[in-house]
Amino acid sequence: MNATYAPHGQIGPATPAPAHSPAISIHGVAKRFGTTVALDDVSLSIPTGSICGLVGPNGAGKTTLVRLLLGLERPAAGTIRVLGLDPLRDALALRERVGYVPDTLHADRWMTAAEVLRFCRGLRRRWNAPVAARLVDRLGIPLKTRVGNLSRGTLVKLGLVAAVAPEPELLLLDEPMAGLDPLAREEVVETVIAAAPERPWTVLFSSHSLDDVQRLADSIAVVVAGRLVHHGATDDLLAAVRRVRMRVDDALPRPLPAGIDVYGSQRSGREWTLVIRDGSGGAIERLRGLPGVEVLGVDPLSLEEIFKHMARAPSGRNEERSQS
Amino acid sequence: MNGFDRLVWREWRRSRTMFFVALGIIVALLLLVFGQPQTPPEAAGGEIRVVGSMAVVGYFASWIAVHVSVFLLPMIAANSLAGERADRSAEFIAPLPVSRAVRLMAKVVLLAAVAIALWAPMLVFASLLRSSQLVKADDYRSGLELLGMIATFAILTTALAWLLAARIESPVIAAVMAIAIPVAVPWAMFCLQAPFLAPASFFGLWIDSEGIPQPLTLLVAAAFFAAGSALYVRRLE
Numbered sequence: 001m002n003a004t005y006a007p008h009g010q011i012g013p014a015t016p017a018p019a020h021s022p023a024i025s026i027h028g029v030a031k032r033f034g035t036t037v038a039l040d041d042v043s044l045s046i047p048t049g050s051i052c053g054l055v056g057p058n059g060a061g062k063t064t065l066v067r068l069l070l071g072l073e074r075p076a077a078g079t080i081r082v083l084g085l086d087p088l089r090d091a092l093a094l095r096e097r098v099g100y101v102p103d104t105l106h107a108d109r110w111m112t113a114a115e116v117l118r119f120c121r122g123l124r125r126r127w128n129a130p131v132a133a134r135l136v137d138r139l140g141i142p143l144k145t146r147v148g149n150l151s152r153g154t155l156v157k158l159g160l161v162a163a164v165a166p167e168p169e170l171l172l173l174d175e176p177m178a179g180l181d182p183l184a185r186e187e188v189v190e191t192v193i194a195a196a197p198e199r200p201w202t203v204l205f206s207s208h209s210l211d212d213v214q215r216l217a218d219s220i221a222v223v224v225a226g227r228l229v230h231h232g233a234t235d236d237l238l239a240a241v242r243r244v245r246m247r248v249d250d251a252l253p254r255p256l257p258a259g260i261d262v263y264g265s266q267r268s269g270r271e272w273t274l275v276i277r278d279g280s281g282g283a284i285e286r287l288r289g290l291p292g293v294e295v296l297g298v299d300p301l302s303l304e305e306i307f308k309h310m311a312r313a314p315s316g317r318n319e320e321r322s323q324s
Numbered sequence: 325m326n327g328f329d330r331l332v333w334r335e336w337r338r339s340r341t342m343f344f345v346a347l348g349i350i351v352a353l354l355l356l357v358f359g360q361p362q363t364p365p366e367a368a369g370g371e372i373r374v375v376g377s378m379a380v381v382g383y384f385a386s387w388i389a390v391h392v393s394v395f396l397l398p399m400i401a402a403n404s405l406a407g408e409r410a411d412r413s414a415e416f417i418a419p420l421p422v423s424r425a426v427r428l429m430a431k432v433v434l435l436a437a438v439a440i441a442l443w444a445p446m447l448v449f450a451s452l453l454r455s456s457q458l459v460k461a462d463d464y465r466s467g468l469e470l471l472g473m474i475a476t477f478a479i480l481t482t483a484l485a486w487l488l489a490a491r492i493e494s495p496v497i498a499a500v501m502a503i504a505i506p507v508a509v510p511w512a513m514f515c516l517q518a519p520f521l522a523p524a525s526f527f528g529l530w531i532d533s534e535g536i537p538q539p540l541t542l543l544v545a546a547a548f549f550a551a552g553s554a555l556y557v558r559r560l561e
Contacts, residue, residue, distance in 0.1 A: 070418075070419050072418055072419065072560055073560060092421050092422070092423055093421075095419055095420060095421040096421040098419075100419040102415070106411070106413055106415045106416045107413060107416045108338065108411070109411065109413075111337075118330070119330050119334065120420065122330035123327040123330065123331075123417075123420045123421060123422045124420075125421075
């Protein structure tokens with residue numbers, strides 16, 4: 001074992017993936033369940049050492065994407081590389097380097113929490129016992145309690161310990177915070193954050209909590225109806241998307257100037273409110289330059305508001321709704 | 325313990341309740357039969373009588389155990405494969421770095437261990453009876469033949485449960501079907517008076533010399549095992 005210990009007891013992977021290569025690389029991936037399209041032409045690249053938040057409405061394909069990364073599903077099309085490995089062909093080698101926290105830990109109900117950890121430890125080549133013990137203590141996991149008697153929050157914490165103790169290079173969390181009370185959620189987030197600064201591990205976590213995403217993630221990937229409608233730095237997205245209130249003398253000019261993506265629009269008489277994404281910069285000035293258009297105000301949006309607009313406009317662009 | 329030990333341990337923990345219930349049934353039947361005063365064989369006396377009595381009780385217990393295996397082994401096989409899907413614990417192991425083939429091996433090891441635990445005592449006690457000269461050579465031989473026939477049928481039901489459980493999610497349905505089908509098929513044929521088969525009894529078809537030869541039954545069972553194993557290894561959780 002070649003574990004690296006940080007001053008505060010955090011762990012780092014023994015052999016981190018090269019920083020220049022993406023930890024996750026997906027090209028044109030599609031997945032269907034019968035006639036239902038779960039994912040359609042998804043391409044995504046997540047750099048090593050970054051934390052990516054995967055968000056989307058229920059049934060958008062987040063869990064399917066995470067399962068594809070683990071080789072638990074076969075893609076209908078496209079290529080997937082995780083830590084440089086094919087999840088299906090190199091499944092065992094990959095799973096040795098990946099920690100996975102599902103939304104619910106389906107361990108055998110008769111196992112105690114201690115038995116779950118011992119079982120996982122037996123199947124792993126690497127296991128940082130001191131860190132596991134520290135996390136168990138910190139998260140307050142009752143080791144002698146059977147899985148069937150553990151609360152959902154404690155199950156998530158147990159899953160987190162089982163995923164972090166093997167010192168993974170990639171941590172996949174599939175909606176771990178769903179249904180947790182604020183305190184339990186805080187503990188899970190803190191655990192991920194506490195480990196992150198000292199180690200170049202990559203984290204991909206799906207979540208419905210935009211607060212958590214904003215707090216944790218370097219980048220955000222938005223999946224809507226099986227399509228990736230956005231992937232980029234969280235700060236860039238927050239800076240690029242604006243709500244613009246305008247008074248329009250006549251009809252709104254169509255099409256809008258190039259480089260302005262419209263996520264949503266509302267109309268009330270002559271007043272329009274557009275949610276736009278300024279892809280290339282200077283969008284507000286270009287709107288001001290339109291004949292018969294007076295920009296009344298420009299406001300930033302929260303990540304949650306941006307997400308809602310993206311989710312309502314599956315194409316992600318130039319979709320307008322009018323409410324008179 | 326290494327990883328494989330833990331997988332076998334898990335399989336044992338998943339199945340041990342069924343094993344202990346079967347053990348309880350065997351003990352209860354023994355108490356029913358031997359719980360009242362017995363008349364020892366007149367030919368036996370002294371030390372031989374004690375050994376002989378123990379061997380008779382043990383032989384009877386192991387005889388029950390062999391019959392119980394017809395039901396217990398398919399139940400364990402079905403619970404091992406379908407049960408982990410039904411309770412979703414297969415999803416817990418799926419992302420861990422262990423191949424499905426190794427997981428399958430752990431199930432086979434547990435199943436084989438239970439089968440040996442159920443069948444081996446009969447050989448031991450039959451040998452004891454034979455050595456204490458309480459049974460004739462012909463009776464000893466026919467006893468072993470009976471063991472072989474029942475064990476063959478147990479292997480058939482277990483293999484069928486193995487195959488069904490690789491597809492069906494309910495371990496109960498898989499086990500019931502695995503036990504019912506080998507009984508129902510000869511029965512149906514008997515009812516239809518199939519001209520090419522003359523089964524002496526419902527399940528005798530599979531193990532009697534008048535029905536399908538024992539090696540062929542074992543071959544069918546092996547095919548069921550192989551098909552079930554292939555389905556399990558190829559499946560994704």
